Amino acid sequence: MACAVGLSTACAAPLRADAVVFETLHVPVHLSGSTGPSVTQIIDVAVMRNVGPERRPLLLLLHGRSADPAERARLALPIYPANARYLADQGFVVLIPLRIGYGIAGGPDLEATGPCEDKHFTSGVLRAVEETQQVFAYATGLPYVDARRGIVMGESFGGLAAIAATAVPWPGVVAAVNIAGGDGGDSLQRPDHPCGPERLTETFAAYGAANRVPTLWLYSANDRLWGSELPRAWYAAFVKAGGHAEFVELPADKNNGHFIFNRNAAAWHPAFERFIASLGLVRSR
DSSP states (O other): OOGGGTOSSSOSSOOOTTOEEEEEEEEEEEEOSSSSOOEEEEEEEEEEEEOOSSOEEEEEEEOOOOSOHHHHHHOOSOSSHHHHHHHHHTTOEEEEEOOTTSGGGOSOOTTOOOOGGGOOHHHHHHHHHHHHHHHHHHHTTSTTEEEEEEEEEEETHHHHHHHHHTTSOOTTEEEEEEESOOSSOBTTTBTTOOSOHHHHHHHHHHHHHHOOSOEEEEEETTOTTTTTTHHHHHHHHHHHTTOOEEEEEEOOOTTOGGGHHHHTGGGTHHHHHHHHHHTTOOOOO
């Protein structure tokens, strides 16, 4: 990401009006301990945005959660460079927090949801939501952000957190996008059979009962962490409880469509663009 193409935290040459800026913010967060240990920490947040004089809507992009502690420790920014560039081209200021417990952020594992036989999803997910809310609050002070129009978008565990974000008071967040959202999956040891699926159905129903804004659910036909039926059951429970949602089945992708967000991004672009157009969040360069 060289200065010549406008991707730098500090470039000597002036940026073109159509350039894309990539930078890293250092954001202080404090989790009070209402659902776990009290933690105060500075986390890194990647920013991708197009240059321009106008304020742009904010899109918070939440990463997933590997079951392998070593993989969680290796996570580093930028996490989704190609997808972030696409989302910036749609007119968003894209913020990707590297949350506490992952990569160089370090710190305790706040988002653990318990052993396979005794899953409790809400506490771990709420920690991710609380942290993301503080990143959003920080971003409202940035001169290029329109804090009245924000979207929370997440992949895998981040998708579950994005749906949870619509069930808490959050002025400025107008929608959420869930890509392959869930928790407790293991495509190698338990393909198509995640831990605690009935309890996660109940969790999605609770989020639906408190849901405030439109949501888009995107799942591949061959997601081997959840299988093909459970995502539809989670969606149905969410809607039955009162949630506002659209479910779009994406095509199968290689041997495991759970990774379609990165591996076949063109598959989800049309549904995403229709969704943001329906919200009045159209591309602005």
